[in-house]
Amino acid sequence: xxxxxxxxxxxxxxxxxxxxxxxxxxxxxxxxxxxxxxxxxxxxxxxxxxxxxxxxxxxxxxxxxxxxxxxxxxxxxxxxxxxxxxxxxxxxxxxxxxxxxxxxxxxxxxx
Amino acid sequence: xxxxxxxxxxxxxxxxxxxxxxxxxxxxxxxxxxxxxxxxxxxxxxxxxxxxxxxxxxxxxxxxxxxxxxxxxxxxxxxxxxxxxxxxxxxxxxxxxxxxxxxxxxxxxxxxx
Numbered sequence: 453x454x455x456x457x458x459x460x461x462x463x464x465x466x467x468x469x470x471x472x473x474x475x476x477x478x479x480x481x482x483x484x485x486x487x488x489x490x491x492x493x494x495x496x497x498x499x500x501x502x503x504x505x506x507x508x509x510x511x512x513x514x515x516x517x518x519x520x521x522x523x524x525x526x527x528x529x530x531x532x533x534x535x536x537x538x539x540x541x542x543x544x545x546x547x548x549x550x551x552x553x554x555x556x557x558x559x560x561x562x563x
Numbered sequence: 564x565x566x567x568x569x570x571x572x573x574x575x576x577x578x579x580x581x582x583x584x585x586x587x588x589x590x591x592x593x594x595x596x597x598x599x600x601x602x603x604x605x606x607x608x609x610x611x612x613x614x615x616x617x618x619x620x621x622x623x624x625x626x627x628x629x630x631x632x633x634x635x636x637x638x639x640x641x642x643x644x645x646x647x648x649x650x651x652x653x654x655x656x657x658x659x660x661x662x663x664x665x666x667x668x669x670x671x672x673x674x675x676x
Binding site for chain 2: 483484486488494495496497498501503541543545546547548550551553555556
């Protein structure tokens with residue numbers, strides 16, 4: 453079945469460092485891909501999405517490109533801030549009504 | 564729209580008691596999901612509904628768990644009897660259709676003592 457594998461954490465970075473969180477997926481069809489962010493004590497919020505190959509989703513300085521050839525959707529940010537500290541989830545939806553989530557990666561940004 | 568609304572935000576109960584968690588999805592969304600989040604197991608899908616009908620409940624851990632969706636604007640997740648290992652954060656989410664993003668509620672933090 454469909455699945456999402458994302459880079460295990462935790463990840464600790466200094467402020468203004470470059471961030472990459474890897475995400476790869478397995479799907480039989482043409483899924484939509486998502487990154488969600490969860491701040492402490494809150495629910496998951498959509499960060500960005502891409503619905504077809506080569507699409508780039510972006511929001512708040514974060515970017516991810518839908519790479520069908522490598523079945524990947526890596527999350528990147530050029531300069532992280534302390535306020536970016538959160539748990540990040542990669543997810544896919546293949547149209548079968550069930551959304552699959554990765555295990556989550558905890559990011560801590562230190563000043 | 565106010566988003567997905569869950570109640571209560573926090574629930575502390577004694578082992579053996581019945582617990583009912585509530586969710587109001589976003590108006591017009593046809594799909595509703597219940598998830599459980601723990602440190603050990605991460606985010607687990609328990610059950611989801613399409614047009615108020617349960618489609619996949621294979622994630623429900625055991626018969627003590629049940630979920631209903633009597634109408635398009637309300638769903639409940641019930642645990643009876645509750646056990647300490649049920650302690651977790653329970654999330655409800657809704658989406659407007661296949662391939663669409665899910666919108667999550669704030670969650671209910673359940674503690675069973």
